[in-house]
Amino acid sequence: MRIAILKRDKCQPKKCEQECVKYCPMVRTGAETIVLSGSAGGDGSGDGKPKISEELCEGCGICVKKCPFDAISIIGLPEELKGEETHRYGENGFVLYGMPIPKPGKVVGLVGENGTGKSTAIKILSGLQVPNLGSVEKVVEDEVVDAEAKGGWNAIIKKYAGSELQNYFNALQKDKIKVAYKPQNIDAIPKFFDGKVRELLESTDESGTGAGAGAGAGAGTGAGAVERLVKNFGLEEAVEREVKDLSGGELQRVAVVACLVRDADFYFFDEITPYLDIYQRVSVAKQIKESLCGDRDGDGNGEKSVVVVEHDLAVLDMLADYVHLLYGSPGEYGVVTMPKSTNRGINEYLSGFLQAENVRIRDKPIEFTAHPPREKQEARSVFIEYEGFEKSYGGVGGEGEGSEGVEGKGFVLAAKAGSVEKGEVLGVVGRNAIGKSTFLKVLAGETEPTAGAGGSGKVLLDIKISYKPQYVRGASEMSVKDFIYSLKLTDADAVEVLAPLGIRKLEEKQMKDLSGGELQSVAVAACLCQPADLYILDEPSAHLDVEQKVRLIKTVRRFAERRGVSMLVVDHDIYLIDLLSDRLMVFDGVPGVWGESKGCFGMQEGMNLFLQDLGVTFRRDLSTLRPRINKIGSAKDREQKAEGKYYYL
Numbered sequence: 001m002r003i004a005i006l007k008r009d010k011c012q013p014k015k016c017e018q019e020c021v022k023y024c025p026m027v028r029t030g031a032e033t034i035v036l037s038g039s040a041g042g043d044g045s046g047d048g049k050p051k052i053s054e055e056l057c058e059g060c061g062i063c064v065k066k067c068p069f070d071a072i073s074i075i076g077l078p079e080e081l082k083g084e085e086t087h088r089y090g091e092n093g094f095v096l097y098g099m100p101i102p103k104p105g106k107v108v109g110l111v112g113e114n115g116t117g118k119s120t121a122i123k124i125l126s127g128l129q130v131p132n133l134g135s136v137e138k139v140v141e142d143e144v145v146d147a148e149a150k151g152g153w154n155a156i157i158k159k160y161a162g163s164e165l166q167n168y169f170n171a172l173q174k175d176k177i178k179v180a181y182k183p184q185n186i187d188a189i190p191k192f193f194d195g196k197v198r199e200l201l202e203s204t205d206e207s208g209t210g211a212g213a214g215a216g217a218g219a220g221t222g223a224g225a226v227e228r229l230v231k232n233f234g235l236e237e238a239v240e241r242e243v244k245d246l247s248g249g250e251l252q253r254v255a256v257v258a259c260l261v262r263d264a265d266f267y268f269f270d271e272i273t274p275y276l277d278i279y280q281r282v283s284v285a286k287q288i289k290e291s292l293c294g295d296r297d298g299d300g301n302g303e304k305s306v307v308v309v310e311h312d313l314a315v316l317d318m319l320a321d322y323v324h325l326l327y328g329s330p331g332e333y334g335v336v337t338m339p340k341s342t343n344r345g346i347n348e349y350l351s352g353f354l355q356a357e358n359v360r361i362r363d364k365p366i367e368f369t370a371h372p373p374r375e376k377q378e379a380r381s382v383f384i385e386y387e388g389f390e391k392s393y394g395g396v397g398g399e400g401e402g403s404e405g406v407e408g409k410g411f412v413l414a415a416k417a418g419s420v421e422k423g424e425v426l427g428v429v430g431r432n433a434i435g436k437s438t439f440l441k442v443l444a445g446e447t448e449p450t451a452g453a454g455g456s457g458k459v460l461l462d463i464k465i466s467y468k469p470q471y472v473r474g475a476s477e478m479s480v481k482d483f484i485y486s487l488k489l490t491d492a493d494a495v496e497v498l499a500p501l502g503i504r505k506l507e508e509k510q511m512k513d514l515s516g517g518e519l520q521s522v523a524v525a526a527c528l529c530q531p532a533d534l535y536i537l538d539e540p541s542a543h544l545d546v547e548q549k550v551r552l553i554k555t556v557r558r559f560a561e562r563r564g565v566s567m568l569v570v571d572h573d574i575y576l577i578d579l580l581s582d583r584l585m586v587f588d589g590v591p592g593v594w595g596e597s598k599g600c601f602g603m604q605e606g607m608n609l610f611l612q613d614l615g616v617t618f619r620r621d622l623s624t625l626r627p628r629i630n631k632i633g634s635a636k637d638r639e640q641k642a643e644g645k646y647y648y649l
């Protein structure tokens, strides 16, 4: 079975000589295998782009090689996928095969690379998009459920006859079930809602706030659901502010609360961790589970069904009962596997081989070790030492939660003197808004300390630093290629940084058109491609999908080892920190008020200190050694806390 994909954003018929048509051997025999739209036999859309007939195509691949803009893919797929199409985005567009299955009273997770159909699947399940079963003529893209589309639903219900999805789609189409949906792109919320956070939450609250009488997240609590969740999510101060003034982390939590207080049967969350620190991630996951999946009536079953897309595997491991993995080729096709237990699904994903499907998704497995690999090596020499310093913001608003300084309150960071060792990756951990980014900015020379550092205004002298800030912006009209090549690359940079981070594939794109994950990868590449003695990466995994994170970890680790350079990396993904770091710098404090660096520690000691503050324990998976969050209050959790072993045993 073969599919032909035309990447419409890349195809430029006015700038090429239509090589795809010219060189196709089938066209030469007179078959209409590739026809330009607007010409005889085309679709008449008039944009001049080709339409490729999958029935007539012989799969020789000549058009793929001849197209100067890399706009065509001809992909051979297993015959078993024939008839499994759920949705296709137009002629020669992306195809999604299979469908996740929501489970009553359970949390189902979706894991996979961006562009393989996770958001499409979740939109179909929430009724925001009518699937066309791969037949692009049947239903218009992005069609919203209405009377006209019911014909489409009948075909869908028939297709899933005899499966759990038949009942689900039947009930959805007849409005017998209610759904609540949290979108992925929370940055768009202020564009659609102009007002205070409290007004936003009251507009979505269907729980019987105050009386505890509704059926939503507040039911049976005796307290208003909004008030309870606002408190549990640490949003008391944010709730009276304008939605447009919220930081990313606050907006993410508000969006989750707005979804939780709906009175629905099925809840869909398209990512919950972006912008959140580890403490907030664990807390949000816990609240979702408690609010929606608790067995309130004591019949042994949870109340609601939840489907969640998530790229933080430690959080997904804690939250989900089952997972569906999605594999394929981003932007071309995606396949949803059958449900797997969460532990098995994540282990298979990390191993790179899906057993039941007999599919390899990655050349090499991602392997964890009980102790970080370089801890075993001989002691490293000290590379730089810095003096202690203070940095205070006198009541001036900062950049939001990721930075420090809340308007009218002020913020003080106290950093102890410390050192960075030669060739080490020093992980930096702590809650949001307690000074980590400020610390890095002072080290990078981006801002001056208020006191200390010998009064020189600079903490590190005479060393070259390359710094990637927390927030990266890509508003430029420049192409990725022009941007990257303006950095004076070496051959080693191209091989050790650009290729493994997947930048080559993005070169023709404009910087302003990059997705959040793509922009982050370009920013990390730009930082690593600067010659420097010390590299500082502030939240390099923000907005990355799981595969991009895997590429990032391998690239940064190899870069530090091969070049013998030192690195400081702030991040909130516990797998990334575990796999990357040699030592940990731990921050403590009260968000937005004060922060201090407690110093640098070995991995176990540092993680213990950090997790003790959060009240969260981790164990190691016996077969893969990956860290797993213990259920709070479980026997394992209690046992580890009693022994003071918050991180792996």
Ligand code: SF4
Pocket (backbone or CB within 6 Å): 010, 011, 012, 013, 016, 017, 018, 019, 020, 021, 049, 050, 066, 067, 068, 069, 070, 071, 072
């Ligand atoms: S697919 Fe390639 S060769 Fe064909 S029209 Fe588009 S840009 Fe030109």
Ligand code: SF4
Pocket (backbone or CB within 6 Å): 023, 024, 025, 026, 027, 033, 034, 052, 056, 057, 058, 059, 060, 061, 062, 063, 064, 074
């Ligand atoms: S792969 Fe198909 S469409 Fe492309 S040149 Fe060969 S036969 Fe023609």
